[in-house]
Amino acid sequence: MDYNLSHLRALEAESIEIIREVAAEFSSPVMLYSIGKDSSVMAHLAKKAFYPGRVPFPLMHIDSKWKFSEMIAFRDRFARENDWELIVEYNRTAYEQGVGPFTHGSKVHTELMKTRALLDALKRYGFDAAFGGARRDEEKSRAKERIFSFRNTQQQWEPKSQRPELWNIYNTRIRKGESIRVFPLSNWTEIDIWQYIRHENIPVVPLYFAAERSVVDIDGNLILVDDMRMPKHLRERAERRKVRFRTLGCYPLTGAIESNADTIEGIVEEMILATRSERTTRVIDFDREASMEQKKREGYF
Amino acid sequence: MIEDFLAQDERKDMLRLLTAGSVDDGKSTLIGRLLFDSKQVYEDQLQALSQESRRGSCGGTDYALLCDGLKAEREQGITIDVAYRYFATAQRKFIIADTPGHEQYTRNMVTGGSTADLAIVLVDARQGITTQTRRHSHIIDMLGIEHIVLAINKMDSIGYSAEQFNSIAKQYTAWATEQGFSFASLKIVPISALCGDNVVNRSQSMPWYNGPTLLEILESTPICSSGVSAPFRMPVQYVIRPNQDFRGFAGRIASGTIRVGDKITVLPSGKSSQVAQIITGTIRSTYAFAPQSVTIVLDDQIDISRGDMIVRSEQHRPAMGQKISAIVVWMDEEPMDREKLYYLKQGTLTVRATVRAIPYLLDINTGNKLECNTLSLNQIAAVEILCSSPLVCDSYSDNKGTGAFIIIDPLTNFTSAAGIITGAEAESTTDGNSVINISLSRHGIAIQNMELLNSFCKIVESRTGVTINCTE
Numbered sequence: 096m097d098y099n100l101s102h103l104r105a106l107e108a109e110s111i112e113i114i115r116e117v118a119a120e121f122s123s124p125v126m127l128y129s130i131g132k133d134s135s136v137m138a139h140l141a142k143k144a145f146y147p148g149r150v151p152f153p154l155m156h157i158d159s160k161w162k163f164s165e166m167i168a169f170r171d172r173f174a175r176e177n178d179w180e181l182i183v184e185y186n187r188t189a190y191e192q193g194v195g196p197f198t199h200g201s202k203v204h205t206e207l208m209k210t211r212a213l214l215d216a217l218k219r220y221g222f223d224a225a226f227g228g229a230r231r232d233e234e235k236s237r238a239k240e241r242i243f244s245f246r247n248t249q250q251q252w253e254p255k256s257q258r259p260e261l262w263n264i265y266n267t268r269i270r271k272g273e274s275i276r277v278f279p280l281s282n283w284t285e286i287d288i289w290q291y292i293r294h295e296n297i298p299v300v301p302l303y304f305a306a307e308r309s310v311v312d313i314d315g316n317l318i319l320v321d322d323m324r325m326p327k328h329l330r331e332r333a334e335r336r337k338v339r340f341r342t343l344g345c346y347p348l349t350g351a352i353e354s355n356a357d358t359i360e361g362i363v364e365e366m367i368l369a370t371r372s373e374r375t376t377r378v379i380d381f382d383r384e385a386s387m388e389q390k391k392r393e394g395y396f
Numbered sequence: 397m398i399e400d401f402l403a404q405d406e407r408k409d410m411l412r413l414l415t416a417g418s419v420d421d422g423k424s425t426l427i428g429r430l431l432f433d434s435k436q437v438y439e440d441q442l443q444a445l446s447q448e449s450r451r452g453s454c455g456g457t458d459y460a461l462l463c464d465g466l467k468a469e470r471e472q473g474i475t476i477d478v479a480y481r482y483f484a485t486a487q488r489k490f491i492i493a494d495t496p497g498h499e500q501y502t503r504n505m506v507t508g509g510s511t512a513d514l515a516i517v518l519v520d521a522r523q524g525i526t527t528q529t530r531r532h533s534h535i536i537d538m539l540g541i542e543h544i545v546l547a548i549n550k551m552d553s554i555g556y557s558a559e560q561f562n563s564i565a566k567q568y569t570a571w572a573t574e575q576g577f578s579f580a581s582l583k584i585v586p587i588s589a590l591c592g593d594n595v596v597n598r599s600q601s602m603p604w605y606n607g608p609t610l611l612e613i614l615e616s617t618p619i620c621s622s623g624v625s626a627p628f629r630m631p632v633q634y635v636i637r638p639n640q641d642f643r644g645f646a647g648r649i650a651s652g653t654i655r656v657g658d659k660i661t662v663l664p665s666g667k668s669s670q671v672a673q674i675i676t677g678t679i680r681s682t683y684a685f686a687p688q689s690v691t692i693v694l695d696d697q698i699d700i701s702r703g704d705m706i707v708r709s710e711q712h713r714p715a716m717g718q719k720i721s722a723i724v725v726w727m728d729e730e731p732m733d734r735e736k737l738y739y740l741k742q743g744t745l746t747v748r749a750t751v752r753a754i755p756y757l758l759d760i761n762t763g764n765k766l767e768c769n770t771l772s773l774n775q776i777a778a779v780e781i782l783c784s785s786p787l788v789c790d791s792y793s794d795n796k797g798t799g800a801f802i803i804i805d806p807l808t809n810f811t812s813a814a815g816i817i818t819g820a821e822a823e824s825t826t827d828g829n830s831v832i833n834i835s836l837s838r839h840g841i842a843i844q845n846m847e848l849l850n851s852f853c854k855i856v857e858s859r860t861g862v863t864i865n866c867t868e
Binding site: 106109111 | 406
């Protein structure tokens, strides 16, 4: 009998343990679903964790109203085919005021349509634990975040006073109004995610794969023309290029890369040869004038 | 070609390691070097680095800033917490727990070390073995990390002297033997993280050293197999019950192996049954082993819930008892309160617990045992703990999975201590010291729970002989 566990199976075992622990210890957990590849893997692991039973918590998508339309189509099909209870929430007030990246800049948009919308939704439903698909290899500050990451009643993270996290014994105790963000994919790397998707045949949004698409080059970032809300002067510069996305988010804030990789194997191959990290294709600053004004008011020049 | 890579990558195993040492020892530089030389660093990260980096005597870039995490640590110029780094070679995937080395960060080292298979202890060649080296070694031994690598760093600054290296190596080996450490392996390697000597690439400056480079050691160290050879233990984490016909007990196997048909016993109840099905993910397996997450279906309908432990009937049984002897590392700014009714979490079981006695405080720098009455941040001591209901456990040295626990403050919910079990006893003795005073306000218990608490205390009293006084 073979008693060796490959790294993917070891990661899977750890993630399933984390997901079950939350279901056992919290009264009202939710899994945040961003429609991206990491979310797809996380949801897949949740189904495994409770098989043949049903996953005992819902998925929640915070819709910024600026996601790629293919993402929304994928989301709805995914929830239907997998019999998931799906909650979709957005910031109604800001939406009605027409907040968006082209008009308000990425900072205001992110703050209102993503952060605020999430905090409001968590509070409204009274969720005491929220799964997120973040990985520690994504970003420097995430390298230090715990798997069970405590949030105070204001839902804030205090990096300097995090609870020590030892062995696989997770401290799940909180008081009323406090919550825990749980990151079951903490120890996965980008390549692990793709390997697992390939191995388990997990469906992902087609935008990850290279295809001819209409994009506009905005300061070196290739932005997809996803709908008519993109200002006309930008849309007019659109050209057909073979591109794909390494990460998915709001379409005006997510740059594509030119690529021929239309299979997972192709993506992994590009990744091995990649010289730029995942995050560099994310978030473009459309509010440069605004920040310049800010600087001026603060005494700049 | 890419298919070959993916096939090979899929077969890789995973080594978790801990790096111990302070900024002065060049720890961040070493990790940066491992990431850089194994090509885990991206162009944009390098660009950010190029302007800020210090340069060393050999003109190399200092990769320490690659490990920089939070803003606060950047301002202070020190690592303040545990950070996890990931890299892979053709052989293996690695998870590095990067922890600071100063004494006030003992808790972080214990945190990072709790999941490690191997520890690298960095020594500054100019300083030799220091108090810090000894402290790190004691903690590594205590945590049961099997493999230790002593990396004598900054060899470039002592002219790559073989003589000085040998003298440090000899001194350490003699000391470690004297301490009676039980490492499965001890390797000593001369390196310069700044110049890249013997980290990934073999040094041109130390032809006298014929041993493996640091990375070669990391790639060839066997990954802890003791988890599989130990008796089977599975703390029940969750009961899966989609309908009347299916009742599965889900959990992560803490140790050992199990097959369909094996006779099992559930503890603490002692009820027995046989394994009917093992489910891993969505497939049925004929066997499973640590550290897999599985779901077990039994032949009989017996009452099992979260917090119980499934063991194999014919194997050596774990200990059961309310009186626990343990070594704890205090992790809370708030000192230990001997009167406090803490939470203790071991496996999937959470109980209430009080510290009844502190036989000795361990001077982690020397290994000496001292007297003490309470514990404060970063102190390590032997303790006697009384639990509200029996733990099913093994001693940590026999079984890491069932011999570890954490202590949680009931008021702040902070993780106050990490504990490793050295023994458990079932019978309780009323020795006159067994009085627990509970103040509701002090323990953050609402007054309206007084009645509930009193009935709970009666149960504890009847089972343990301990007297409990509840006051507002």
